[in-house]
Amino acid sequence: MKKRVLPRALLLLSGGLLLLSITRMLSGANDLTSTGTMSAAFGLAVPIGLAGLGGLWSERAGVANIGLEGMMILGTFGAGWAGWQYGAWVGLVTAVIFGALGGLLFGVATVTFGVDQIVAGTAINILGLGLTQFLAKLLFTTAPGGGATQSPLIFGELPTFTVNAIASPLTKIQKQNWFLISDISGLISGLFYQLSILTVLAVALFGFTKWVLWNTAFGLRLRSAGENPWAAESLGVRVNLYKYLAVTISGALAGLAGAYLAIVATGVYRGGQTAGRGFIGLATMIFGNWRPGGTAVGAAIFGYIDTLQLRDDANIRGLVLFGTLLLVVIAVLLLKSGRRNSGLAFMIFGIVMGSAFLSANSFPPEVAQVAPYLTTLIVLATAAQRLRPPSADGIPYRKGETH
Amino acid sequence: MDYLKRLGNSLLAPLLALGLALAVTSIILVAFGSDVVMVFQQMWGYGSQASSIALILNLATTYYLSAVAVAIGFKMNLFNIGVNGQYLLGGMAAAAVAGHLSLPSYLAIPITIFVAIVVAGAWAGIAGWLKVSRGVSEVISTIMLNFIALGVISYTIIRTHVGEDISVNVRGTRTIPKSGWMPGFKLANSDTEVYGFIFVALLVGIGYWFVLNRTRFGYDLRASGMSPSAALASGVDSKKMIAVTMLISGGIAGLVALPDLLGSSHTYTLNFPTGFGFTGIAIALIGRNNPLGIAFGALLWAFLDVSSQQLDLVGVPQEIVTILQGVTVLAVVIAYEIVRRNKVKAQQRDVGLALANQEVGA
Numbered sequence: 001m002k003k004r005v006l007p008r009a010l011l012l013l014s015g016g017l018l019l020l021s022i023t024r025m026l027s028g029a030n031d032l033t034s035t036g037t038m039s040a041a042f043g044l045a046v047p048i049g050l051a052g053l054g055g056l057w058s059e060r061a062g063v064a065n066i067g068l069e070g071m072m073i074l075g076t077f078g079a080g081w082a083g084w085q086y087g088a089w090v091g092l093v094t095a096v097i098f099g100a101l102g103g104l105l106f107g108v109a110t111v112t113f114g115v116d117q118i119v120a121g122t123a124i125n126i127l128g129l130g131l132t133q134f135l136a137k138l139l140f141t142t143a144p145g146g147g148a149t150q151s152p153l154i155f156g157e158l159p160t161f162t163v164n165a166i167a168s169p170l171t172k173i174q175k176q177n178w179f180l181i182s183d184i185s186g187l188i189s190g191l192f193y194q195l196s197i198l199t200v201l202a203v204a205l206f207g208f209t210k211w212v213l214w215n216t217a218f219g220l221r222l223r224s225a226g227e228n229p230w231a232a233e234s235l236g237v238r239v240n241l242y243k244y245l246a247v248t249i250s251g252a253l254a255g256l257a258g259a260y261l262a263i264v265a266t267g268v269y270r271g272g273q274t275a276g277r278g279f280i281g282l283a284t285m286i287f288g289n290w291r292p293g294g295t296a297v298g299a300a301i302f303g304y305i306d307t308l309q310l311r312d313d314a315n316i317r318g319l320v321l322f323g324t325l326l327l328v329v330i331a332v333l334l335l336k337s338g339r340r341n342s343g344l345a346f347m348i349f350g351i352v353m354g355s356a357f358l359s360a361n362s363f364p365p366e367v368a369q370v371a372p373y374l375t376t377l378i379v380l381a382t383a384a385q386r387l388r389p390p391s392a393d394g395i396p397y398r399k400g401e402t403h
Numbered sequence: 404m405d406y407l408k409r410l411g412n413s414l415l416a417p418l419l420a421l422g423l424a425l426a427v428t429s430i431i432l433v434a435f436g437s438d439v440v441m442v443f444q445q446m447w448g449y450g451s452q453a454s455s456i457a458l459i460l461n462l463a464t465t466y467y468l469s470a471v472a473v474a475i476g477f478k479m480n481l482f483n484i485g486v487n488g489q490y491l492l493g494g495m496a497a498a499a500v501a502g503h504l505s506l507p508s509y510l511a512i513p514i515t516i517f518v519a520i521v522v523a524g525a526w527a528g529i530a531g532w533l534k535v536s537r538g539v540s541e542v543i544s545t546i547m548l549n550f551i552a553l554g555v556i557s558y559t560i561i562r563t564h565v566g567e568d569i570s571v572n573v574r575g576t577r578t579i580p581k582s583g584w585m586p587g588f589k590l591a592n593s594d595t596e597v598y599g600f601i602f603v604a605l606l607v608g609i610g611y612w613f614v615l616n617r618t619r620f621g622y623d624l625r626a627s628g629m630s631p632s633a634a635l636a637s638g639v640d641s642k643k644m645i646a647v648t649m650l651i652s653g654g655i656a657g658l659v660a661l662p663d664l665l666g667s668s669h670t671y672t673l674n675f676p677t678g679f680g681f682t683g684i685a686i687a688l689i690g691r692n693n694p695l696g697i698a699f700g701a702l703l704w705a706f707l708d709v710s711s712q713q714l715d716l717v718g719v720p721q722e723i724v725t726i727l728q729g730v731t732v733l734a735v736v737i738a739y740e741i742v743r744r745n746k747v748k749a750q751q752r753d754v755g756l757a758l759a760n761q762e763v764g765a
Contacts, residue, residue, distance in 0.1 A: 064542075066484075066542065066546075105733075109733055109736070109737060113737045113740050113741070114740060115736045115737055115740050116736065118482050118484075118542060119688055119732075119736050120733065120736065122681070122684050122685065122688075122732070123685070123688075123729055123732040123733040123736065124729075124733075125681070126681070126685060126725065126728060126729035126732060127726065127729030127730065127733065128729075129725060129729075130722050130723075130724075130725025130726040130727075130728065130729050131725075131726055131729070133720070133722035133725060134431075134720045134722035134723050134725070134726055137720035137722060138435055138720055148720075276550065279546050279550075282543070282546075283543060283546070283547065286543055364558055364561075364562050366554045366555075366557055366558035366562075369553075369554040369557075370550065370551045370554035370555070373547040373548075373550040373551045373554075374547075374551060376543075376547050377533070377539075377544060377547050377548075377551075380533070380537070380539045380543065380544065381533055381537045381539060382537075385537070385538055
């Protein structure tokens with residue numbers, strides 16, 4: 001089980017890229033895999049992925065966290081305020097601290113007091129929103145360049161790199177629109193084009209999480225708190241301590257996601273900036289079966305589809321064709337493995353989508369707007385039985401009580 | 404006497420929580436150099452004016468419906484986070500249909516309400532179906548459905564004939580003809596109308612109480628929430644319960660858009676107020692899913708929201724009230740949990756004492 005996850009993620013990625021390339025050739029939407037699209041997709045995937053990773057830490061220790069959105073909002077505010085006062089780097093650190101404080105408060109409610117976790121998460125979301133709106137109005141309204149819902153510009157920038165040795169030749173290849181080769185070039189050059197240091201950090205954090213949670217004794221104990229806290233406690237694991245650590249780290253990661261939005265994506269704190277990304281991060285984590293590799297793939301897909309609606313209209317038509325091909329491929333795979341009903345359902349979806357592609361010359365941006373959420377729903381509907389959340393996820397634990 | 408004691412016990416937790424929330428907010432206000440007494444005086448002064456009371460009642464009507472929709476799910480541990488999407492979609496559909504109805508009021512209004520209930524209920528039904536047949540957690544599916552509903556709505560309003568140009572740069576459903584409006588009434592000394600829909604909300608509250616406490620369905624619902632295994636053992640079909648509860652919760656969610664739609668805006672535009680679904684979660688929590696408790700919570704919430712509008716004028720950000728609300732929710736659930744633990748402890752002690760006495764007696 002342990003060895004299969006990363007190759008499977010890679011398999012998904014290469015299969016997706018192949019399908020995308022076929023789509024691009026068929027629909028002529030060359031922007032689908034251009035350097036610009038890929039670079040923008042990475043940018044949008046980072047905050048979602050970090051939020052998802054935050055959710056993963058918390059849920060692996062058995063605390064369901066729908067308060068990620070609120071912690072992320074705290075992060076955007078921390079970055080905006082401290083970034084304006086002391087510069088981008090201090091803003092980054094402050095965002096992480098603010099997010100972690102949100103996580104800590106969440107821990108007090110859920111771990112110490114054993115309050116229902118969904119309920120506590122909702123309260124954190126309200127609190128995060130109210131606190132930041134209040135402080136923003138108080139601190140930014142009279143500041144030059146600021147407003148009631150927006151901070152002044154964060155001064156200083158976090159470094160970004162464009163590795164020209166890699167990016168420019170590959171961009172040239174990408175512009176040739178060759179089958180598959182151009183797409184792979186677009187993907188790789190997109191990765192090395194205007195790469196933010198925070199993106200590098202995010203990727204490293206995914207690897208680090210994988211290592212800590214699955215390859216160290218610390219990680220084993222933390223996960224045991226999410227699988228069977230009663231047994232873990234009996235073996236001497238301080239379950240509540242691990243849960244506290246997990247939700248605090250979870251909040252810190254959500255804060256970091258907020259910092260990315262404020263510092264890298266826009267350069268200011270703005271009310272409503274998170275736009276539900278905390279919830280989307282949670283969805284990517286479930287999509288990714290509570291594992292770092294899967295969460296990263298989920299975030300990449302969300303980021304990619306998000307990008308398409310911001311760019312060329314032709315992309316959305318391409319996306320519809322891509323969806324058609326994907327559904328047909330899944331249908332064939334399902335039929336081959338003997339799951340007739342699911343296979344037929346996917347085939348019908350595929351045919352409907354295919355005829356939509358053939359009959360319309362352009363599609364409204366709303367198609368791309370709902371696509372990630374629809375995808376998540378379909379994935380959950382077909383794979384929910386095979387997803388495996390931590391066994392004690394969402395269940396309040398009290399020391400000394402039996403299950 | 405016993406009844407009074409029980410009432411006192413159930414009020415203790417929310418009052419403690421509210422007190423704590425007031426204390427926290429006061430500290431924040433003082434920390435930022437505001438005069439706490441002045442702030443609360445301003446809020447009370449503005450909130451107790453007749454025109455403000457009408458606004459409070461209107462807002463509370465909306466909040467109440469949303470909270471009841473959430474509470475029905477809560478009663479059997481179903482989290483309908485999707486009330487927001489359900490009422491927006493149901494509201495849009497109802498507005499679109501109502502705009503084209505030229506019928507007398509006694510037909511037009513029931514039809515509008517019916518459409519809102521059916522569409523919102525069906526939207527919630529998707530989550531119910533996914534949970535029952537595919538095992539998908541309703542928490543996630545309803546969050547996803549919220550986002551999808553927004554996409555569907557903006558597509559329908561912007562790109563189909565359902566949407567029309569209401570004024571410059573505003574697209575919405577066709578304005579409902581006057582016969583489809585719900586008449587309101589005025590409080591003494593006030594020009595602001597109270598929505599007639601407040602009576603529908605009242606009926607919903609009574610219906611909620613009746614179904615929950617006086618019917619087989621309500622009994623099964625509460626049993627499923629308190630102990631799924633016991634409910635199963637007594638022959639409750641848990642899948643059917645989940646599906647039906649989601650449908651009802653969604654149906655009531657459909658009503659959330661109507662006080663505003665039938666009482667004042669008369670058209671559904673893309674600026675239709677959103678977020679009531681999340682307010683409903685908070686109010687259901689502080690009202691402990693009890694029809695009267697929810698009413699109290701909805702009035703409190705509406706009072707805070709309306710009276711805080713005064714604060715910006717005296718230089719205090721009105722969002723201080725959102726902080727107050729957030730702390731209240733967190734403190735309330737913690738307080739309930741502490742009370743519950745103490746009760747369990749007291750019960751255990753009583754049982755222990757009774758057993759000990761028995762042994763002595765024997």
